[in-house]
Amino acid sequence: MTTICELPTVHVPATPRLLSGQFGRLLFTVFGSSLSMYLLTSVVPLYLAAGGSGGIGAGLSTGAMMLSAVGVELLVPRMLARWGHQVVLGLGLVLLGAPSLVLLATASLPLVLAVCVVRGAGLAILVVGAVALIAEVTPAHRRGEAFGVYGVVVGLPAAIGLPLGVYLTTVIGFDALFVLAAAASLAGLLALRGMPKRSTAEEQHVKVLGGLRGTGLLMPTFVFAAVTVAAGISVTFLPLAVAEDKHSLVATALLLQSVTAPAARWLAGRFGDRVGPARLLAPALVLAAVGAGALVLIGSAVAIVVGSTLFGIGFGAAQNLTLSLMYNRVPKSRYGQVSALWNLAYDGGWGIGAIVFGAIVAGTGYSVAFGLTALVVAVAILPAVQSLRNRT
Structure with missing residues (x-):
């Protein structure tokens, strides 16, 4: 009599679909x-x-x-x-x-x-x-x-x-x-x-502004806020600073800024994982400062387009690099604090920059006001460089 042994059926778990x-x-x-x-x-x-x-x-x-x-x-x-x-x-x-x-x-x-x-x-x-x-x-x-x-x-x-x-x-x-x-x-x-x-998930109560000293979070928070100040200003006031018959130029500049920012954000993350985000942050800020500074020449179509493109690259890269730095510097127990700080820097810098710029431009004109905006971003380069020397 022949006994037929059936092999047990192996169930391979299906990989869950991402796009559910x-x-x-x-x-x-x-x-x-x-x-x-x-x-x-x-x-x-x-x-x-x-x-x-x-x-x-x-x-x-x-x-x-x-x-x-x-x-x-x-x-x-x-x-x-x-x-x-x-x-x-x-x-x-x-x-x-x-x-x-x-x-x-x-x-x-x-x-x-x-x-x-x-x-x-x-x-x-x-x-x-x-x-x-x-x-x-x-x-x-x-x-x-x-x-x-x-x-x-x-x-x-x-x-x-x-x-x-x-x-x-x-x-x-x-x-x-x-x-x-x-x-x-x-x-x-x-x-x-x-x-x-x-x-x-269980509800977590995070003291967003508590216990920041010695965490390494203050520098990237400040740096990112400085860049978002310029971002809020550019999308709010560029259409007003350019003559009404050149709105197609403004649309082109905003398009280039909006396209280059997410692309730079992705590339900064890819290369930041290899060399460390701290090494790339200062160059990103330089690009953002140069791009913001180009708007001083608000009468030049080339300056508007090139400046918006450079700023988009610097802004997008800074988004990724500052967030990566902040997550790298804290334990998991403070991840909620990092997210809150980063978003506060984003929205707060965007909003405050627009309000202050609106008050300044009334007395100085657009060229001087854009120059001051570039200076704010440029000042943020110093702590980024200093932080690289101290820790990565």
């Missing part, structure tokens, strides 16, 4: 909300200028939005723990998109600033909430790759929206653009169904 349905819907939401933000980033200052509010109003509009975001970012983790992802992200989409429709009725500075404050709150909710949700909807061992994909999806609306918004003001007008910006954000509500309602 939930992750895909989240990326759709992120793309639309980011496009809503960037379509109006340079357009609202133009709208205020057309209504007679001038450079000060333009600076206040960007500053109000970004400083509102800074304040609300600190509240989002608690909101997520209390109400869940679907409700909080839905609230963010509404706050970012719906107020754009108010601009159809008025160009009054107080009302426009109120719109910017509300949209800033929506932006903060979406930035913090989306990143937190990635941990819920992607495989743990592919989370780094997921954040890379997320970074590309966030970067594309900047490359598209900044120049497109300025261009469309001359094609479809302000009113149609405000409706488009609202629709881009509100469309994300359709993608929230099926998202996790609650986080599986």
